[in-house]
Amino acid sequence: MNNLLALSGVNTRIGHYHILQGVDFVVPQGGLTMLLGRNGAGKTTCLRTIMGLWRASAGRIEFDGADIAGRSTPAVAQLGIGYVPESMGIFAGLTVRENLMLAARAGPLDERRLDWMFGLFPALKKFWQLPAGFLSGGQKQMLAIARAMIEPRKLLLVDEPTKGLAPAIIAHMVEAFRELKRTDTTILLVEQNFHFARALGDTVAVMDSGRIVHSGGMRELAEDEALQHKLLGLSLDAHQ
Amino acid sequence: MSQAKDALPRASLDKIPLVLIPLIAVAALPLIPSLPTWVTLTIAGLAMGMMIFIMASGLTLVFGLMDVMNFAHGAFITIGAFVATSVLLPLAAWTEADKLWLNLAALLSAILAAMVVAGVLGLAFERVIIKPVYGQHLKQILITMGGLIVAEQSIHVIWGPDIIGLPKPAALRGSFIFGDIAIEKYRVLAVIVGLAVFAAMFGVLNRTRIGLLIRAGVEDSEMVEALGYRIRRIFIGVFVAGSALAGLGGVMWALYQETVSSAMGMQVMILIFIVIIIGGLGSVGGCFIGSLLVGLMANYVGFLAPKIALGSNILLMVLILLWRPQGLYPVAKR
Numbered sequence: 001m002n003n004l005l006a007l008s009g010v011n012t013r014i015g016h017y018h019i020l021q022g023v024d025f026v027v028p029q030g031g032l033t034m035l036l037g038r039n040g041a042g043k044t045t046c047l048r049t050i051m052g053l054w055r056a057s058a059g060r061i062e063f064d065g066a067d068i069a070g071r072s073t074p075a076v077a078q079l080g081i082g083y084v085p086e087s088m089g090i091f092a093g094l095t096v097r098e099n100l101m102l103a104a105r106a107g108p109l110d111e112r113r114l115d116w117m118f119g120l121f122p123a124l125k126k127f128w129q130l131p132a133g134f135l136s137g138g139q140k141q142m143l144a145i146a147r148a149m150i151e152p153r154k155l156l157l158v159d160e161p162t163k164g165l166a167p168a169i170i171a172h173m174v175e176a177f178r179e180l181k182r183t184d185t186t187i188l189l190v191e192q193n194f195h196f197a198r199a200l201g202d203t204v205a206v207m208d209s210g211r212i213v214h215s216g217g218m219r220e221l222a223e224d225e226a227l228q229h230k231l232l233g234l235s236l237d238a239h240q
Numbered sequence: 241m242s243q244a245k246d247a248l249p250r251a252s253l254d255k256i257p258l259v260l261i262p263l264i265a266v267a268a269l270p271l272i273p274s275l276p277t278w279v280t281l282t283i284a285g286l287a288m289g290m291m292i293f294i295m296a297s298g299l300t301l302v303f304g305l306m307d308v309m310n311f312a313h314g315a316f317i318t319i320g321a322f323v324a325t326s327v328l329l330p331l332a333a334w335t336e337a338d339k340l341w342l343n344l345a346a347l348l349s350a351i352l353a354a355m356v357v358a359g360v361l362g363l364a365f366e367r368v369i370i371k372p373v374y375g376q377h378l379k380q381i382l383i384t385m386g387g388l389i390v391a392e393q394s395i396h397v398i399w400g401p402d403i404i405g406l407p408k409p410a411a412l413r414g415s416f417i418f419g420d421i422a423i424e425k426y427r428v429l430a431v432i433v434g435l436a437v438f439a440a441m442f443g444v445l446n447r448t449r450i451g452l453l454i455r456a457g458v459e460d461s462e463m464v465e466a467l468g469y470r471i472r473r474i475f476i477g478v479f480v481a482g483s484a485l486a487g488l489g490g491v492m493w494a495l496y497q498e499t500v501s502s503a504m505g506m507q508v509m510i511l512i513f514i515v516i517i518i519g520g521l522g523s524v525g526g527c528f529i530g531s532l533l534v535g536l537m538a539n540y541v542g543f544l545a546p547k548i549a550l551g552s553n554i555l556l557m558v559l560i561l562l563w564r565p566q567g568l569y570p571v572a573k574r
């Protein structure tokens with residue numbers, strides 16, 4: 001299988017702190033890769049480094065055959081990478097419609113794609129003309145994901161989409177990602193919720209202290225409780 | 241499911257700040273001896289507010305987009321005013337002519353020249369002075385203050401150190417008289433220009449894609465970049481437009497006072513800072529309402545107790561911040 005994204009020896013420093021200390025992992029084309037790890041492991045920093053929001057001080061970030069380390073954030077996004085930050089990055093003062101219009105760089109919204117998305121996230125249709133600040137947490141998360149997929153993207157980076165959401169909404173989110181997987185989009189998803197991760201992941205990489213400590217198929221990890229315990233500690237139970 | 245739970249939350253404009261304008265006007269009514277005086281002061285206050293808005297609107301957007309506080313903004317106001325003297329004084333034959341259209345042609349030339357010069361200088365200023373200090377607030381304050389001093393000195397070199405008189409074009413002198421009430425013609429013009437600038441800005445911000453990007457950028461510039469847009473380019477455009485508007489405001493203000501001095505930009509900057517803080521940093525609508533409030537306050541108190549006119553505006557700002565610590569229309573920040 002081809003790798004759409006490959007990080008090798010990526011180092012990121014924030015101020016005086018050396019956060020990523022040589023990160024290596026790959027995201028296979030067309031699959032959903034889970035990036036797991038306890039709080040503070042460096043997962044968010046990793047996504048931000050890929051997006052060019054932090055600059056890697058060393059290492060290669062290969063996307064679609066080109067090294068994109070050091071490129072500006074807009075340049076990275078224009079390559080076809082959609083990003084859903086941990087904070088969701090919703091524009092609260094803009095309507096749902098305006099949030100999506102901004103994400104559609106190519107111009108007018110594609111009606112068919114929009115209908116497909118309304119099917120996944122009906123709330124967006126209902127609150128179409130409402131400032132996004134009025135949405136609930138789950139609806140905001142759905143808008144953030146919809147925004148990243150309003151146009152076909154080669155790769156989606158999604159940071160902890162289940163954070164703070166109720167179980168029923170998480171189940172809905174699983175369905176939405178399953179549907180998205182059918183569209184050939186490659187996804188790199190950061191999670192703390194192991195049940196969510198197990199339901200969706202094809203491959204997995206586990207981070208700790210700024211390094212990748214395990215990578216492989218999701219199924220092997222899901223079936224090996226001892227390994228889960230070793231890599232993720234007790235945190236996986238705390239989150240279900 | 242209950243009806244109430246399914247009901248759409250209503251998104252409506254927060255109208256309470258709008259009410260403040262008539263509130264101040266009505267509160268001033270019993271304090272002022274005669275109704276015609278009150279009308280005159282009210283119109284004067286609105287006209288002054290409109291001019292402050294023209295000068296302040298660019299600054300609030302510049303701050304909202306990139307967290308840049310530009311203390312040299314006043315220099316563009318001053319430069320606009322001096323450029324107007326260079327255009328209008330040699331065109332005295334037009335400004336003194338008995339024909340309205342010649343007066344207006346002279347005024348429009350002055351405005352155009354002032355906006356172009358201020359805009360071009362704004363572009364150079366952004367590239368040379370602001371760009372190297374993005375995200376470094378202390379350096380921004382120091383270097384833009386420095387820019388202000390350099391600009392003032394350059395004005396002395398080009399236009400000399402003296403105050404320059406700048407009479408209004410003939411057709412804009414005097415007042416319209418309605419019974420006991422006299423309304424200065426120039427104030428009417430200031431209100432019209434201010435409303436036009438506000439309408440144009442509102443239209444661009446709410447009806448165009450660039451405007452959408454600006455509004456999004458004021459909230460979260462990082463996310464705008466992550467969606468694939470170069471926020472720096474948008475920022476430069478806003479900076480140049482804001483500088484050009486400062487130039488326009490400088491022309492309007494200079495003709496209002498009929499004198500131009502190198503210190504005028506610095507003097508109005510105090511009011512401008514009050515206005516953008518009252519409005520909510522980054523909010524154009526808040527800036528508009530804040531400008532009108534400050535203009536009204538300055539005129540009522542200036543009439544009743546001239547010595548405390550500026551103090552009353554500072555008090556107004558403090559009261560509004562006690563009520564809404566982020567200003568009238570807080571901008572949702574990441």
Ligand SMILES: Nc1ncnc2c1ncn2[C@@H]1O[C@H](COP(=O)(O)OP(=O)(O)O)[C@@H](O)[C@H]1O
Binds near residue numbers: 019037043044
């Ligand atoms: N802006 C920052 N400044 C300083 N340290 C940071 C910053 N962002 C993250 N860190 C540190 O980097 C480490 C990794 O953080 P993060 O990537 O957010 O972890 P995760 O997403 O896995 O929870 C943490 O120790 C965190 O404190």
Ligand SMILES: [Mg+2]
Binds near residue numbers: 043044045086160
């Ligand atoms: Mg994180």
